[in-house]
Amino acid sequence: MSTTDLPASIDDTVARLVGHDYVPSRELATTVFLALRLQRPLFLEGEPGTGKTEIARTLAAMLGRPLIRLQCYEGLDLSGAAYEWNYARQMLEIRLAEAGGASRQALATELFSERFLIRRALLQAIDPQQPVAPVLLIDELDRADEPFEAFLLEVLSDFQITIPEFGTVKAAEPPIVVLTSNRTREIHDAVKRRCLYHWVDFPDLQRELAILAHRVPGAPRALSQEIVAFIQRLRQLDLYKLPGVAETIEWTRALLALDAMVLDPEVISHTLGVLLKYQDDIAKVQGSEAARLLNEVRDTVRGLGPA
Amino acid sequence: MLRAPEVDSLPGRLADNVLHFARVLRHAGLPVGTDRVQLALAALHHGGLESRRDFRATLAACFVDRGEHRELFDQAFYIFWKDPDLEGRMRALLLPQVKTHEKAANAPPENRRLAGALFPHMPPHAAPEPPREQVEVQAAFTFSDREILRQKDFETLSSEEWREAKAMLLRLRPFFEPLATRRTEPAPHGRPDWRASLAAMGRHGGELWEMRRRRPRARPAPLVVLADISGSMSSYSRMLLHFVHALSHADLRVHSFVFGTRLTPISRALRQRDPDIAVASVARAVQDWSGGTRLAQSLHLFNRHWARRVLGGRATVLLITDGLEHGDTTQLAFEAERLAKSCRQLVWLNPLLRFDGFEPRAAGVRALLPHVHRFLPAHNIASLEQLARVLAGAGERGSPPFH
Numbered sequence: 001m002s003t004t005d006l007p008a009s010i011d012d013t014v015a016r017l018v019g020h021d022y023v024p025s026r027e028l029a030t031t032v033f034l035a036l037r038l039q040r041p042l043f044l045e046g047e048p049g050t051g052k053t054e055i056a057r058t059l060a061a062m063l064g065r066p067l068i069r070l071q072c073y074e075g076l077d078l079s080g081a082a083y084e085w086n087y088a089r090q091m092l093e094i095r096l097a098e099a100g101g102a103s104r105q106a107l108a109t110e111l112f113s114e115r116f117l118i119r120r121a122l123l124q125a126i127d128p129q130q131p132v133a134p135v136l137l138i139d140e141l142d143r144a145d146e147p148f149e150a151f152l153l154e155v156l157s158d159f160q161i162t163i164p165e166f167g168t169v170k171a172a173e174p175p176i177v178v179l180t181s182n183r184t185r186e187i188h189d190a191v192k193r194r195c196l197y198h199w200v201d202f203p204d205l206q207r208e209l210a211i212l213a214h215r216v217p218g219a220p221r222a223l224s225q226e227i228v229a230f231i232q233r234l235r236q237l238d239l240y241k242l243p244g245v246a247e248t249i250e251w252t253r254a255l256l257a258l259d260a261m262v263l264d265p266e267v268i269s270h271t272l273g274v275l276l277k278y279q280d281d282i283a284k285v286q287g288s289e290a291a292r293l294l295n296e297v298r299d300t301v302r303g304l305g306p307a
Numbered sequence: 308m309l310r311a312p313e314v315d316s317l318p319g320r321l322a323d324n325v326l327h328f329a330r331v332l333r334h335a336g337l338p339v340g341t342d343r344v345q346l347a348l349a350a351l352h353h354g355g356l357e358s359r360r361d362f363r364a365t366l367a368a369c370f371v372d373r374g375e376h377r378e379l380f381d382q383a384f385y386i387f388w389k390d391p392d393l394e395g396r397m398r399a400l401l402l403p404q405v406k407t408h409e410k411a412a413n414a415p416p417e418n419r420r421l422a423g424a425l426f427p428h429m430p431p432h433a434a435p436e437p438p439r440e441q442v443e444v445q446a447a448f449t450f451s452d453r454e455i456l457r458q459k460d461f462e463t464l465s466s467e468e469w470r471e472a473k474a475m476l477l478r479l480r481p482f483f484e485p486l487a488t489r490r491t492e493p494a495p496h497g498r499p500d501w502r503a504s505l506a507a508m509g510r511h512g513g514e515l516w517e518m519r520r521r522r523p524r525a526r527p528a529p530l531v532v533l534a535d536i537s538g539s540m541s542s543y544s545r546m547l548l549h550f551v552h553a554l555s556h557a558d559l560r561v562h563s564f565v566f567g568t569r570l571t572p573i574s575r576a577l578r579q580r581d582p583d584i585a586v587a588s589v590a591r592a593v594q595d596w597s598g599g600t601r602l603a604q605s606l607h608l609f610n611r612h613w614a615r616r617v618l619g620g621r622a623t624v625l626l627i628t629d630g631l632e633h634g635d636t637t638q639l640a641f642e643a644e645r646l647a648k649s650c651r652q653l654v655w656l657n658p659l660l661r662f663d664g665f666e667p668r669a670a671g672v673r674a675l676l677p678h679v680h681r682f683l684p685a686h687n688i689a690s691l692e693q694l695a696r697v698l699a700g701a702g703e704r705g706s707p708p709f710h
Contacts, residue, residue: 010354010361030355030364037353038346045374075489079502087501094508104511111509147490165506183374184615189338192372196346199374240611 049244497522632671
């Protein structure tokens, strides 16, 4: 079995994701495994910074496939997401045809042939000429507007795109599709119905420690334990925006850059901007509250055993 | 594309049980279609039978498709696939007066909707009796933050009111000011549309030079309605619901919530085309009709859980409340400010205050007032007609209603 085959079981999925420095929950690994097996798109929702985009990158690396990323934004349309005609070349072709005296009929068919097609992310992903089916990441779908979702339906269920002037392009082998949403609005049921759904939650303490060990290998274990315990405690507070795993990693790197060996209230106050992005939240945690939380956290860390 | 799974190849009666489980979820309100059942059966051929946790994850991936359904799914899974004492539980449901407290410590709380789905023929739990002293007909100008759970039964809509609702929407047009979107439409002036131009040229053999153009398409701003249904507002509740229902079916993006002592999203329930069925399903979903008000807390919940999902920076928020708030109003001011900052326009419609001689005396009103972009005091709106007139008038920025 080569190293880029589809995983054989759920355990295999977990092992290979961990091998690529992604520590999944068992539930996520199950959903990923099924999505690969059933050739269904994977729809991931969850708080920002919980590793939704990262799973697509990891899958591409794990299966040895190219990653094609489509970042969604409001007003994203066909010409931005799927294909566009190369107007400059078409104009040139018209001029040449005028000079050469080609027939009208020939020109009309020729103008909209494959030569003049500019392929964007979606069309690239289902291009039958691709040597291997890529991983298609449709990132932050909630940022696109509703009309765009309707267009995705054909791509997601049949892995094909119909171009009116040209015909239907269908993938030879379905690409691996990962859709993510931060849930700033609800995605239409018709899109979700075609996918396998998973809500990516914040990791528990042990898993977050494992993630940190993989992502920031240089961090001393004692510091990692304090950091993770502190962030887990923060997530129990009534904050407007809870820190995600991405923030945990960033904060650890920031603390390493400051040569901090242990957490203390002063260091926390100075670096809080890495963790919390709303002034109200920062005000709530700053100062004596940070010291109080830290004391609670020390008890938790002691429970974790010797560093 | 999916192969029909061979039912026999799954062990025992597993396929049948998955089917039954899907039916239970469907009755409990999860949108589980037959395609999802097929998907689940196909998925179980590939894995998920090794451990209970994998099995649950497999079914969850196939049956759940939104975050808020996870808890319901977990409870249903717990009861359906594990509970060895199913019979005992059924007996407990048959005899609601016998309360058993020795529940397993890790048992998730049972959902009443779920109980109804699992045991559809059992008598419902006796509804808590509403406290007697709270039964008052007209509660305007009184308020409290006590939580009183009450169900409500509305009269159905008369045909005259139905016509009125339709007419109202036409009059409301100016209230929804159109915003330019990033999508475009063909137009005589604007940015060049190369695709259409070249298609036209190609059709004419390259001879005709006629530039096609497009311009940004305009769409009415999305609207979020936050309606107070507490005791002091009870005489308006029915009218407000019909108003929101009419709005939801007028090619507008409308999200609606009602609040008394808790915040209930009602957009899904109002998606029903028939106004009476829609309003009845809202009436069933809402637990706190005509109870107390917790304005600050409701706004807090909205800001925390919904604002990021439904506002998106461009929405108009229509806050319908009398603004009577108990106790400390600093939190109310804080939440109102946050709400105002995260939407494009915050419009406060107060049906209980008359414009002439209005003085912001109540503390809650004083806390809200500095943060709203527009304040519409509308005394005694009893019909959709009057409400439309007030709103449409506001759309014309202060000019008298055109009627």
